[in-house]
Amino acid sequence: MKIVLLSGGSGKRLWPLSNDARSKQFLKVLENREGLNASMVERVWTQLKNVKLDQSAIIATSYSQVDMITNQLGQNVPLIVEPERRDTFPAIALAAVYLYSVQNVSLEEIVSVLPVDPFVDDAFFRKVKELEPLLEKTNAELGLIGVKPTYPSSKYGYIVPLKTKSTHVDVSHFQEKPSEEKAEDLLAMNALWNTGVFAFKLDTVIELLVEKGLPIKYEELLNRYDELPKISFDYEVVEKLHHIVALTYQGYWKDLGTWNTLTEEMATNILGKGMISSDSKNTHIVNELDIPVAALGLKDIVIAASPDGILVTEKTASPRIKELLKGFDQRPMFEERRWGWYQVIDSATYGDGQEMLTKRISISAGKNLSYQYHESRNEVWTVVKGEGDFVLDDKIIPVRAGDVLRIPARAKHGVKAVSDLEFIEVQTGFNLVEEDNYRVFEFWEDIIDHCSVVRK
Numbered sequence: 001m002k003i004v005l006l007s008g009g010s011g012k013r014l015w016p017l018s019n020d021a022r023s024k025q026f027l028k029v030l031e032n033r034e035g036l037n038a039s040m041v042e043r044v045w046t047q048l049k050n051v052k053l054d055q056s057a058i059i060a061t062s063y064s065q066v067d068m069i070t071n072q073l074g075q076n077v078p079l080i081v082e083p084e085r086r087d088t089f090p091a092i093a094l095a096a097v098y099l100y101s102v103q104n105v106s107l108e109e110i111v112s113v114l115p116v117d118p119f120v121d122d123a124f125f126r127k128v129k130e131l132e133p134l135l136e137k138t139n140a141e142l143g144l145i146g147v148k149p150t151y152p153s154s155k156y157g158y159i160v161p162l163k164t165k166s167t168h169v170d171v172s173h174f175q176e177k178p179s180e181e182k183a184e185d186l187l188a189m190n191a192l193w194n195t196g197v198f199a200f201k202l203d204t205v206i207e208l209l210v211e212k213g214l215p216i217k218y219e220e221l222l223n224r225y226d227e228l229p230k231i232s233f234d235y236e237v238v239e240k241l242h243h244i245v246a247l248t249y250q251g252y253w254k255d256l257g258t259w260n261t262l263t264e265e266m267a268t269n270i271l272g273k274g275m276i277s278s279d280s281k282n283t284h285i286v287n288e289l290d291i292p293v294a295a296l297g298l299k300d301i302v303i304a305a306s307p308d309g310i311l312v313t314e315k316t317a318s319p320r321i322k323e324l325l326k327g328f329d330q331r332p333m334f335e336e337r338r339w340g341w342y343q344v345i346d347s348a349t350y351g352d353g354q355e356m357l358t359k360r361i362s363i364s365a366g367k368n369l370s371y372q373y374h375e376s377r378n379e380v381w382t383v384v385k386g387e388g389d390f391v392l393d394d395k396i397i398p399v400r401a402g403d404v405l406r407i408p409a410r411a412k413h414g415v416k417a418v419s420d421l422e423f424i425e426v427q428t429g430f431n432l433v434e435e436d437n438y439r440v441f442e443f444w445e446d447i448i449d450h451c452s453v454v455r456k
């Protein structure tokens with residue numbers, strides 16, 4: 001069986017900690033067995049290892065999440081990278097085509113697609129393993145895992161049973177996100193919540209793509225990716241299938257997509273700098289800022305603060321943050337990259353349209369920024385910590401704390417941290433966005449080779 005872990009979505013419901021560059025699955029708000037902070041993706045990957053499914057797993061993600069994944073899970077996790085973020089139908093289609101045409105996986109192979117953010121016991125992943133023999137035995141088009149619903153939610157997909165057998169459920173049909181009234185009816189029919197696991201014979205999805213006139217060669221599908229409909233697999237495929245089976249999972253399962261559910265799983269009430277008065281109840285502070293947050297006399301409140309913003313919400317109201325943020329667009333003020341992280345500490349636009357943006361940038365020892373140039377900004381870096389090798393227009397010089405480096409627009413530059421390196425970067429010019437970044441080389445060896453050839 002092949003496992004495809006879907007790591008997409010921006011998770012706006014956990015704003016201000018999640019943003020376009022930092023999805024909820026990367027937030028280190030959980031605790032691992034050693035008592036260290038861990039993210040959802042780290043937790044799930046460890047669990048896949050525990051049940052020995054990691055060796056057959058591949059992560060389907062978008063370009064913007066690659067750095068976060070390699071930072072948290074290491075350089076060697078296999079990835080399928082979507083050229084742009086669309087929805088789960090395109091993502092699953094791309095993964096299936098990759099397995100089929102790049103990895104030459106047999107069309108008879110069972111593929112299980114899993115979400116990256118379920119908060120579950122290891123037993124959940126053992127259930128996933130059971131889907132393989134179940135699909136082989138029943139020859140069903142799709143295998144799902146359902147949990148018993150606790151309320152008529154309009155957030156989940158519902159698996160409506162036809163017949164409940166001792167080994168599995170024969171499914172009458174699947175309904176994605178019904179209204180609350182409809183959900184009540186579905187509960188009366190003993191429907192289960194769908195946990196987001198989809199297991200199928202590779203052939204099922206490949207055939208479906210052929211029927212839709214879509215390419216089944218990876219490179220071709222990549223090139224036509226922007227033509228794929230932005231729709232979830234649940235609507236596009238699952239609702240339309242006729243032969244579905246499901247397993248019921250009775251262990252612990254929770255969707256950690258919103259502040260109220262997430263804080264229930266946090267090991268402490270305060271993450272980061274903060275104080276909560278003793279008369280406060282069921283109140284959490286998650287603070288990524290360097291200044292303290294104090295909470296007094298509060299009940300059922302979450303306060304979350306990050307460089308992107310500050311949220312104060314009553315817990316049950318917290319899922320509504322997504323609606324409130326509609327139309328509010330802001331560049332990410334904090335990002336983790338494969339080399340470390342940066343934080344925007346100040347920015348301004350002046351009367352003549354000239355802009356300024358200041359960042360604190362931290363690069364881990366041994367890592368490097370790509371060799372790159374910018375079209376419309378100058379940069380001045382003041383090294384504040386550590387030592388590094390700095391390259392400007394093909395010339396490499398050693399730098400250390402206290403040095404000031406001037407980088408005019410269009411000058412090629414990069415740096416490798418010899419020890420943990422930090423600098424303050426002041427950008428001036430126009431259009432001060434991450435996209436004004438033209439990468440010539442990404443790996444340090446290539447940069448060195450290039451400089452030695454040019455300088456000969």
Ligand SMILES: O=P(O)(O)OC[C@H]1O[C@@H](O)[C@@H](O)[C@@H](O)[C@@H]1O
Nearest residue numbers: 337342359368369370372437439
């Ligand atoms: O392209 P990577 O290696 O991610 O480096 C990106 C970084 O490069 C530096 O030169 C600066 O322009 C930073 O503002 C930018 O975030």
